[in-house]
Amino acid sequence: METHNFRNLKVWQLSVDFVTSVYLLTTQFPNEEKFGLISQIKRSAISIPSNIAEGSGRGSNKEFARFLSISLxxxxxxxxxxxxxNxxxxxxETIVLEITQRLHEIQKMIFSLHKKFESPISS
Structure with missing residues (x-):
């Protein structure tokens, strides 16, 4: 078993910064969306680094890969x-384009990390 320190993972660091940006973006939404789209967006955003962190604490690379899949x-x-x-x-559209470009970078990093830990060699 390999121990993973999520705090040292660049993808976790970027995704935490990303969550902060997303939370700030939702302040522009209408108040009536507080329990609708705002809530969904915040839950999805926070789930990204949270699952990376949770997976890093699991007992195997296979479990870590599973949580990376959930994060993705x-x-x-x-x-x-x-x-x-939008x-x-x-x-x-400009704001969505900017934020999704950042999100795509995080997605690529999660995918690469997932491939590394999904491999039977690293289990």
Whole structure:
């Protein structure tokens, strides 16, 4: 078993910074979305670094890979919600483009890390 310190992972660090940005973005949304889209967006965003951290504390590389998969799925969910926010005119297309570019970088990093730990050689 390999121990993973999530605090040392660049992808975790970037995703925590990303969550902060997303939370600030949602302050622009209408108040009536507080328990709707805002809540969903925040949950998806915080799930990304949270699952990286939780997976790092599991007992095997296989488990870590599983939590990285969950983190990646949350990032796709968030991307969808940001597109919806744009279509509802809560966020401009420019803002969504900027934030999704950052999200795509995080997705690539999670995918690469997942491939590393999913390999039977590293289990």
């Amino acid at each position: 799925a949350s990032s796709y969910e968030l991307e969808t919600q940001l597109i919806v926010a 279509r509802l005119n809560f966020l401009t």
